[in-house]
Amino acid sequence: MAELLDATGSTDTRTDTGSDTATDSAVERAAAALAAGKLVAFPTETVYGLGADASNAAAVANIFLAKGRPPGHPLIVHMASASDLDRFGRNVSPLAHKLGAAFWPGPLTIVVERADSVAPETAGGLDTVGLRVPDHPVTLQLLNEFGGGVAGPSANRFGSVSPTTAAHVLDDLGSVIDFVLDGGPCAVGVESTIVDVTGPVPVLLRPGGISAVEIEAVLGVAVKDGRAGPSRAPGMLASHYAPNVSVELIEQSEVDDALAVAGATGRPVGLIAPDVRGHSPSWQLPADAGGYAAQLYAALRAADQHNLEGLLVVPPRSGPLLDAVVDRLQKAAAPR
Ligand code: TXA
Ligand code: MG
Numbered sequence: 001m002a003e004l005l006d007a008t009g010s011t012d013t014r015t016d017t018g019s020d021t022a023t024d025s026a027v028e029r030a031a032a033a034l035a036a037g038k039l040v041a042f043p044t045e046t047v048y049g050l051g052a053d054a055s056n057a058a059a060v061a062n063i064f065l066a067k068g069r070p071p072g073h074p075l076i077v078h079m080a081s082a083s084d085l086d087r088f089g090r091n092v093s094p095l096a097h098k099l100g101a102a103f104w105p106g107p108l109t110i111v112v113e114r115a116d117s118v119a120p121e122t123a124g125g126l127d128t129v130g131l132r133v134p135d136h137p138v139t140l141q142l143l144n145e146f147g148g149g150v151a152g153p154s155a156n157r158f159g160s161v162s163p164t165t166a167a168h169v170l171d172d173l174g175s176v177i178d179f180v181l182d183g184g185p186c187a188v189g190v191e192s193t194i195v196d197v198t199g200p201v202p203v204l205l206r207p208g209g210i211s212a213v214e215i216e217a218v219l220g221v222a223v224k225d226g227r228a229g230p231s232r233a234p235g236m237l238a239s240h241y242a243p244n245v246s247v248e249l250i251e252q253s254e255v256d257d258a259l260a261v262a263g264a265t266g267r268p269v270g271l272i273a274p275d276v277r278g279h280s281p282s283w284q285l286p287a288d289a290g291g292y293a294a295q296l297y298a299a300l301r302a303a304d305q306h307n308l309e310g311l312l313v314v315p316p317r318s319g320p321l322l323d324a325v326v327d328r329l330q331k332a333a334a335p336r
Helices: 021-035 057-067 082-088 094-103 137-146 166-173 212-219 252-263 289-303 322-333
Strands: 003-006 040-042 049-053 076-078 108-114 128-132 179-182 193-196 203-206 247-249 269-273 282-284 310-313
Touching (some): 021 040, 021 049, 021 137, 040 137, 049 057, 049 076, 082 108, 094 108, 094 212, 137 179, 166 289, 247 322, 252 269, 269 289, 282 289, 289 322, 310 322
Parallel strands (some): 003 179, 108 193, 269 282, 269 310
């Protein structure tokens, strides 16, 4: 069973005295484990990642084994600072440097040409790599202490819902990984935005915590939507981020009719919505997409604890994260 390393102390401002020896030693042990080629799950502002030394092909192979992830699916490399762009990337364009300066640390992954300091296996054999500086104090400390790049997909079994707490990680992977560094619940709650800047035009591969509009405002050029057509991102599948229960996406105005139809079949139907209208079992999430995103994956996991006939989900109403949340809900509802 994975050992839980508690680093929640440093994120608790009420007791922050500038140093926290419990957190320091948790982070030191996690960094030593990474250096020894072990797997360490770590907190970020988006979701928990499953970390290994990005330069160590054998360690990275264990990530694919633990997740049950096909080997051709590239991993993101987490770095301590934007100045590492030229260390893990090669021929890095001015567009990438502008984005790193504007949004890191933060929920943005930038795809650039891969430098030799990243093992080919980490990038699923591609000559490009996704790089990101996560905005989480514990993991920034871990990256500084470790001193290298940390390959890290979301710390869940392949195809299922990403973890937003250390307990979620233990539920999914506790029996097959070495350590979980607990930094508390993730603030954003959905995965990072991925933008490819290996060509002349930036291409959005996955919507996330930073919107296309924000990226366009910084770069002064239009971002191409790379989600339509043949996928340029191996591992971007139509069905993903899915709980075990089958999900149906509906509008708030359709809730009463949908529940009436569903109620006829016997087993209960769950509801996730900004307004759950007293239904049980249900999970009421904020109408604002940011608040909704922070609680969505925990709600999907909780719904799977009930023996449901199906799960009805109403999207949030508005907010900068709407595109990212709707993308994840469509993937959760896609035919398996
Ligand atoms: O927020 C996040 O990005 C989280 C945290 C842990 O950082 N990580 C995450 O990793 O969501 P993962 O492996 O679950 O999703 C990363 C996706 C891959 O499925 C792949 O489609 C895309 O990033 N990707 C990675 N490297 C790429 C590359 N070189 N070219 C195109 N897409 C890439
Ligand atoms: Mg994932």
